[in-house]
Amino acid sequence: MMKSKPVNPVFLSAFILVSLLMVWARPSVMAAPAKQFQRSFDEKAVADFYRGKTVTIVVGFAPGGGYDIVSRLIAKHLGKYIPGRPNVIVDNRPGGGSVVAANLVYNVLRKDGTFIANFHSQMLLQQAEGREGIEFDGRRFDWLGSVSSSVGACALRRDTGMTHVKQMIGPSGRVVNMGAEAPGSGITDTTAIMRATLGLKFRIIYGYDGQRPIANAVLNRELDGFCTSWESFVSTLKSFFEPVQLLNVVAVLGSSVPDHPWLKNAVAAEAMAPNEDARSLLKIVNAPRRLSYPYVVAPEVPNDRVASLRDAFDKTLADPAFSVDLTKLGIPLEPRTGEEAAQIVNEILSLKPEAVAALKEALKRKEGP
Amino acid sequence: MIEALVSSLLNVFTYPTFPFLLIGILIGFVIGILPGIGGLVTLALMLPFTFDMKPVAAFAFLLGMLSVTATTGDLTSILFGIPGESIAAATIVDGHPMAKKGEAGRAMAAALMSSLLGAIAGAIVLAASIPVVAPLVLTFKSPEFFALALVGITFVASLSGKSKLKGMLSAGLGFVLAMVGLDPQSGMPRYTMGIPQLWDGVGLVPVTVGLFAIPEVVDLWVKGTSIAERGSESLRGVWQGVKDTFIYWGVTLRCSMIGTFIGIIPGLGAGVSQWVAYAHAVQSSADKSRFGMGDVRGVLGPGAANNSSLGGALIPTIAFGVPGSPTMAILLGAFLIQGLVPGPDMLTKHLDLTFAFVWLIVISNLITVALCFLFLNQLAKITCVRGALLIPGILLLVLLGGYAESNSILDMGITLLFGFIGLLMVYLDWPRPPLILGLVLGKLVERNFFISYQLHGSGFLFRPMVIVILLIGVAALFLPVLQAFLSKRLGLKEEVFVSKED
Numbered sequence: 001m002m003k004s005k006p007v008n009p010v011f012l013s014a015f016i017l018v019s020l021l022m023v024w025a026r027p028s029v030m031a032a033p034a035k036q037f038q039r040s041f042d043e044k045a046v047a048d049f050y051r052g053k054t055v056t057i058v059v060g061f062a063p064g065g066g067y068d069i070v071s072r073l074i075a076k077h078l079g080k081y082i083p084g085r086p087n088v089i090v091d092n093r094p095g096g097g098s099v100v101a102a103n104l105v106y107n108v109l110r111k112d113g114t115f116i117a118n119f120h121s122q123m124l125l126q127q128a129e130g131r132e133g134i135e136f137d138g139r140r141f142d143w144l145g146s147v148s149s150s151v152g153a154c155a156l157r158r159d160t161g162m163t164h165v166k167q168m169i170g171p172s173g174r175v176v177n178m179g180a181e182a183p184g185s186g187i188t189d190t191t192a193i194m195r196a197t198l199g200l201k202f203r204i205i206y207g208y209d210g211q212r213p214i215a216n217a218v219l220n221r222e223l224d225g226f227c228t229s230w231e232s233f234v235s236t237l238k239s240f241f242e243p244v245q246l247l248n249v250v251a252v253l254g255s256s257v258p259d260h261p262w263l264k265n266a267v268a269a270e271a272m273a274p275n276e277d278a279r280s281l282l283k284i285v286n287a288p289r290r291l292s293y294p295y296v297v298a299p300e301v302p303n304d305r306v307a308s309l310r311d312a313f314d315k316t317l318a319d320p321a322f323s324v325d326l327t328k329l330g331i332p333l334e335p336r337t338g339e340e341a342a343q344i345v346n347e348i349l350s351l352k353p354e355a356v357a358a359l360k361e362a363l364k365r366k367e368g369p
Numbered sequence: 370m371i372e373a374l375v376s377s378l379l380n381v382f383t384y385p386t387f388p389f390l391l392i393g394i395l396i397g398f399v400i401g402i403l404p405g406i407g408g409l410v411t412l413a414l415m416l417p418f419t420f421d422m423k424p425v426a427a428f429a430f431l432l433g434m435l436s437v438t439a440t441t442g443d444l445t446s447i448l449f450g451i452p453g454e455s456i457a458a459a460t461i462v463d464g465h466p467m468a469k470k471g472e473a474g475r476a477m478a479a480a481l482m483s484s485l486l487g488a489i490a491g492a493i494v495l496a497a498s499i500p501v502v503a504p505l506v507l508t509f510k511s512p513e514f515f516a517l518a519l520v521g522i523t524f525v526a527s528l529s530g531k532s533k534l535k536g537m538l539s540a541g542l543g544f545v546l547a548m549v550g551l552d553p554q555s556g557m558p559r560y561t562m563g564i565p566q567l568w569d570g571v572g573l574v575p576v577t578v579g580l581f582a583i584p585e586v587v588d589l590w591v592k593g594t595s596i597a598e599r600g601s602e603s604l605r606g607v608w609q610g611v612k613d614t615f616i617y618w619g620v621t622l623r624c625s626m627i628g629t630f631i632g633i634i635p636g637l638g639a640g641v642s643q644w645v646a647y648a649h650a651v652q653s654s655a656d657k658s659r660f661g662m663g664d665v666r667g668v669l670g671p672g673a674a675n676n677s678s679l680g681g682a683l684i685p686t687i688a689f690g691v692p693g694s695p696t697m698a699i700l701l702g703a704f705l706i707q708g709l710v711p712g713p714d715m716l717t718k719h720l721d722l723t724f725a726f727v728w729l730i731v732i733s734n735l736i737t738v739a740l741c742f743l744f745l746n747q748l749a750k751i752t753c754v755r756g757a758l759l760i761p762g763i764l765l766l767v768l769l770g771g772y773a774e775s776n777s778i779l780d781m782g783i784t785l786l787f788g789f790i791g792l793l794m795v796y797l798d799w800p801r802p803p804l805i806l807g808l809v810l811g812k813l814v815e816r817n818f819f820i821s822y823q824l825h826g827s828g829f830l831f832r833p834m835v836i837v838i839l840l841i842g843v844a845a846l847f848l849p850v851l852q853a854f855l856s857k858r859l860g861l862k863e864e865v866f867v868s869k870e871d
Contacts, residue, residue: 062775064413064699072417094775096565103565132558133565177824182556207553207820209812212698216635220507222824235705239690239712325420328706365555367823 037339041307043083049305050084053114056091057295058105060098060119066236068092069329070147070293071118074313077322081312086114097185099123099133102296106136111298113305116144118295121288122186124348128284129360131184139349140299142306143341144313147293147326149334152190152253152286153233153266154178156225157218158246163265165250165272168200175201175369176224179214182206183365186288187214190227190253193285196362197278198251198269201369215240218247225250229289230258235330253286280355281362287348291341293331310338370720374496377724381732386429389422393433394733398740400434401441404451404578404770408438412699416706424707425725431703432726435696436488436733439639439675443480444741447668448473448596448751449763450585451578451770456639456675458577459647462802463660463667465585470663471597474749478610479665480672481738481745483621486614487673488734490625491632491680496727498684502633506685509634512829513838515817517634518810520842521641524648525803536803539794543807544814546571553816566779570812573640575771575783577805582767583788584795589756589763596759597752607745613665620650620666621673628674632681637813638694639678644806646674652845661800680730687715687723 057075061067071090079088093101098119105117124138156162156176168174180188188206195202205223208214215237217223230252233241240246241262249263255270257263273279295313297306316322317335326333336344351359380386393415400411412435419427438454445453447464460480467476509517522540529536549560550570561567589596614621624646631642650670651660660667682694690711692698704711715723741748751759771784794801821829829835 062413063410064416064702068413069417069702076417092776094569095777096568099565099568132563133568182551182553184556205820205823206555207816207823209553209816212692213635217510220510222510236701239710242710243712243714328420328708329702330705 037310037342038303038307039310041304041311043308046304046308047083049113050082050086050308052086053084054087054089055079055082055114055116056089057116057118058101058109059090059092060094060101060117061092062094063092066329066331067098067118067120067293070326070331073322073325074147074295074316076325077316077319078312081315081319083308096133097123099126099135103133103135105296105298106141109298111300113297113301113309116295116297116309117141118293120186121146121291121294122184122189124291124345125189125285125288126184128348128351128356129363130356137349138345139342141296141345142299142301143338143345144295144297144306144310145317145338146291146295146336146341147317147333148231148331149336150229150231150289150292150332151258152186152194152227152289153230153249154191154194154225154227154251155233155240155247155249157221158248159221160224162224162250163248165198165200165267168202168250169198173201175203177222178202178204179208179217179223179226180204180206181208181210181214183363187211187226187228189285189363192363192366193281194227194251194253194269195369197273197282199274200251203368204366206365206367211236229292231292231330231332233262234260234332238330253282253289277358281359284348284351284355284359285363287344290344291336294341313338373720374724377721378728380425380721380725381429381728385422386426389426390429390433390729390733391736393430393435394437394736397434397437397733398441398737401438401453401457402445404445404449404453404582404766407454407574407774408435409696409699410773411438412696416699416702419703420706424709424719424722427703427707428722428726429729431700432729433733435700436676436679436730437737439679440481440484440488440734440737441741443484443668443672443675444477444748447476447480448748449582449759451582451763451767454675455574455577456643456678457671458581458805459643459671459675459802460668461581462647463662463664466661466663467665467668468596468752471752472606472663473597473752474606474745475610475613475665476663476668477745477748478607478742479613479668480610481741482611482614483624483669483672484676485734485738486621487625487628487676488680488730490622490673491629491677492727492730493680494626494629494677495680495683495687495730496724502684502688506633506635506688508834511817511820512825512832512835514634514637515814515821515829516835516838516842517637518813518817520838520845521645521806521810522814523842523846524645524652525806529800529803532798532800535799539799539801540803540807543804543809544811546576546804546808547811547815554819564779566775566777571783571808572771572774572777572780573805573808574774575780576787576808578767578770579784579787580791580794580801580804582763582770583785584791586760586763586767587792588795590760592756595753595755606749607742610665614669617666617669620653621669623653624649624670624673625677628677629681631674632678632694633684635685635692635694638682638696639675640809642674642678643671644802644809646670647802652848676734680727683726683730687711687726 057071059068059071075088075090102117102119105115109115127134127138178191180191191204194200214226249266251267251269253269257266257268270279270282323333439456442454442457443460445451446457446460447468450461450465452458464476525536525540551568552559627646628642631637647670650666682697686692686697768781772781
């Protein structure tokens with residue numbers, strides 16, 4: 001009987017070591033090419049793929065809302081900038097505050113570059129807090145970019161007499177009723193973080209079913225004020241300022257106050273924050289707003305197609321016709337490239353455990369000031 | 370003012386406004402008939418097309434669609450027992466039994482005429498009330514919404530048929546269903562079984578479509594006949610339906626006012642007003658025995674209310690930019706796109722546009738009703754087609770309808786599940802409308818209760834308007850008992866207490 005040849009132990013050890021290294025490094029190895037933000041692509045190969053196909057923008061909200069309308073505007077223009085000029089349509093998959101759409105594109109739908117997700121960037125903060133139901137990793141998405149950028153802002157009814165945040169701080173500060181949804185929404189988190197970091201005497205009234213019911217409640221004097229994005233104040237909530245100014249904006253979440261006549265008495269929350277920890281919390285809570293109306297594809301989409309989609313996305317946002325249509329909605333065009341978006345996502349999702357704990361503590365449900 | 374009224378009417382018939390109005394009507398006609406695919410979603414899909422339109426043309430396109438969906442939705446509810454629109458579900462309760470008795474033409478004619486009159490009533494109130502509606506709209510806050518939603522529960526008794534206990538339990542089941550989703554106070558998932566699609570709750574459309582449509586389909590299959598068990602009546606039935614609207618003018622008018630009033634209150638809308646109107650039609654009748662089995666008043670009430678709600682909902686939308694319903698929230702997007710700011714400008718600078726809305730609602734309903742009457746007899750003949758030929762198409766529409774709300778396969782499953790539940794309820798003689806009402810009102814009751822409690826503590830129950838609303842509810846609840854008691858004790862005829870037309 002012939003003896004089998006013994007395996008070279010050096011070769012075996014090296015093989016095992018390399019295998020272990022590959023398994024351990026697999027996520028980063030798989031992700032690395034996408035995250036290198038390749039910008040060049042083989043136009044002919046990409047065109048051959050997309051020709052005759054349909055690209056679907058999966059929107060995480062029902063038709064008619066801001067996200068839906070912006071996506072339909074993008075769909076109107078995007079196709080002509082993708083090589084092969086595919087048809088671009090919108091598919092609404094509402095649910096879970098847009099988490100359903102994000103989960104679908106990340107896990108289920110074809111990862112060949114024909115599905116783009118548009119979901120609320122607030123989901124990234126929820127991923128950072130470890131919220132259940134989030135079945136994606138925001139860092140692994142390939143980010144095409146975002147359309148707009150905003151900052152949180154808090155406003156109170158003029159007839160409350162509140163014109164400056166100092167009137168709501170300290171022992172003589174007045175308690176004001178601020179409307180909110182459930183914890184986890186942008187409105188609620190902005191209100192909570194302002195209270196936690198600046199010591200504002202906000203009594204948060206939870207449970208309203210969205211920005212509109214909160215705004216109604218302020219209009220009929222059930223509430224004293226609310227916090228939302230500055231972009232909302234200048235667009236969908238414009239009737240609160242023109243022709244008659246009913247609200248005073250007292251604070252914005254960022255490091256400086258935008259130059260606008262409605263912000264005469266507003267303070268920049270980060271400038272007023274008492275310490276660096278408070279400033280970090282304010283930055284993190286506002287970070288999702290810096291990525292308003294974001295667009296992503298799944299991590300496994302081939303790099304060439306990701307690069308071509310990024311290029312097409314940038315050109316769409318630079319298209320004057322798109323800009324005109326967007327202006328009609330009152331949404332400011334402040335685009336971010338895929339690279340910039342990924343950097344912001346990394347800031348949100350790279351929090352240390354103690355920072356996450358501080359964030360959760362600041363944002364947890366607490367009625368009184 | 371008169372000049373603005375006249376000039377806006379003439380404007381509606383100019384080019385391109387009138388063609389866009391006709392296109393909107395055509396779209397609304399089809400969408401209303403197709404179950405599940407609602408006016409809300411269609412409005413949102415039509416919105417981007419209005420970017421390049423002038424304001425009157427844009428609103429002609431949108432309001433033309435919106436004005437007719439409730440009308441044609443009633444037709445599907447009557448013919449097939451499937452709600453063509455979720456706001457046309459109440460029409461099924463008496464409309465479909467009328468179709469089964471061979472009175473489809475009468476039911477449809479009654480629905481059309483009451484819809485037209487309801488729409489006109491809503492439009493008139495819209496035109497007359499914008500300058501004065503502000504105090505009314507601003508009076509209603511969370512405690513008052515809580516009270517209104519609670520009073521809505523008192524109408525459950527009217528929807529319960531013979532067994533009030535079963536009705537209350539059915540409404541209770543609806544309340545439990547309303548709790549599925551994220552807790553509005555803490556954001557924690559409740560009864561979602563780890564499914565993110567359920568974070569927003571169980572969809573009203575799949576539940577409604579499943580609960581009402583599938584039992585009817587099974588019934589049709591088991592019977593083996595056509596929908597109309599005794600053959601369809603002739604054209605005479607159609608004219609009878611028209612006459613019914615005027616014979617029972619009190620019900621029609623009162624339910625129009627109910628729909629308009631509920632439409633004005635932000636957060637409510639035609640989904641609630643149709644049931645309140647139906648309950649009022651029942652409660653105000655001396656002879657309640659025919660309700661649920663094909664009483665034409667059960668068609669007139671919801672038909673009037675679900676159309677008048679549009680005019681009512683436009684009032685706070687135009688006057689303050691406060692949407693009176695989810696549909697109005699989308700219409701506000703149209704305002705934005707057109708560069709219009711709701712508020713005082715709509716009553717001064719853009720008064721002609723505001724009056725154009727009034728005319729658009731009236732004219733689109735007139736055109737739709739006229740068109741429907743042309744084909745009414747042919748539509749009624751569908752009820753004579755063998756059920757085996759209709760069932761596949763109806764089932765397809767039912768499942769598509771369930772799917773279309775959120776493009777979700779889960780919703781199709783919910784449709785089937787509630788179809789099964791609906792079958793059980795029919796078999797065990799449990800009323801289904803209270804379950805829907807519980808599902809709609811449960812969320813309102815919970816949200817507004819907790820908001821009111823946070824703001825006012827238990828003292829919110831002692832606010833004057835809350836007390837008035839609750840007393841109205843108590844009165845409505847005990848009115849039938851009081852009527853019966855007084856008629857026995859005083860030997861008075863019960864008809865003394867109800868509308869003369871009975």
